[in-house]
Amino acid sequence: MLVTADLHVHLGQDPAGHPVKIPSSRAMTLEAVVARARAFGLDAVGLVDGLNPCLGAALESWVAEGRAVPFEAGYHLPESGLALLVGVECELPLPGAGQWAHYVWFPARRADLARRLGKALERLRNPCLSTPRLPVDPQEVASWGGVFFPAHAFTPFRGALALWPSLYPPKVRWLELGLSANTAMAAAIPALAEVTFLTHSDAHSLEMVGREFTCYDAGDLTPDGVWEAVFQGRVVANVGVPPALGKYHRARCRNGHFVEPPDLAQCPECGAEVVRGVAPRILALGGAETGSLPRPPYRERVPWAWVPGFGPGRLSRVRRAFSDLAAREVVDPAWFEAEVGRGAGLAVHRLRRGELQLFGGGGGRWGRVVLDEAPSGRGQV
């Protein structure tokens, strides 16, 4: 069965009220994330703050109240039908690079998170905080089994392939594309020929839950069924934002100037520090385009919140009637025109056809979407 899963979602505060991911929105509580994921239209969501002891305790109390049914890989939530996978994003040392990179691990048995990493976590002052820095070699985590992948692999600050030119650990089977790249870009890197690409939101606010997700062919909709589909790499499609909008897509200085050539350390225009770009990084890693291997399609989709003309008022009208996904993909534009407001139907029509002007992102700033009165194709990126 087709399952939609966003497996990189943080909490902003844990069920005991402690801050988790900084700077995630404090509105990102367990309850709110589950509700938003369901309202978006996701079937499965993966929480990557699974080492947080308050989260573990809350989920166990949900089990006692009948609100969650425990599985090896996570929890089934009967009220919403959602499969909740429990994993962890952590910062691990990248041998050779002298740097720390972000990795996500979803063990087959969620109990393995604490069993394997609990000791390393004990040394930290605040075990509730997300993405803990743990002195464990990624190779070792990989040897424990489960689904283990570099998070936002190409992004300049903590992306494993931005910090080191080859995959580490070398036999990585999955990789998160990470918002500023798509399948075609990453598939050009010969070393990634055998690697399954995953797309996840890395949401730090409720609105962004589901902005990227992966469609799987899963045996069933339990947490274990979804986990198995990820483990086997049964990806049907990746759905993500157009990479040009990604906040690290191109090299850009701290003041917002795009920088050419992209490997300059300082902006030729203003002298500010240059934040490296994902697109030039992939080119540097990739050499010639390979392009011969069949890959699941990458569907470019702009999140609702970035579509001009869909402010909170209009969006809430849409959301009272439909899931985000249904509205974005299939609801008749005529419904939008009648129920949401003038121009909304046309905007949806253009959104689906990709008739958007995309103004590129970089340097930590997201790109911008403009819906022109007279669309002329994909526009400037």
Ligand SMILES: [Zn+2]
């Ligand atoms: Zn990260």
Ligand SMILES: [Zn+2]
């Ligand atoms: Zn993250």
Ligand SMILES: [Zn+2]
């Ligand atoms: Zn500049």
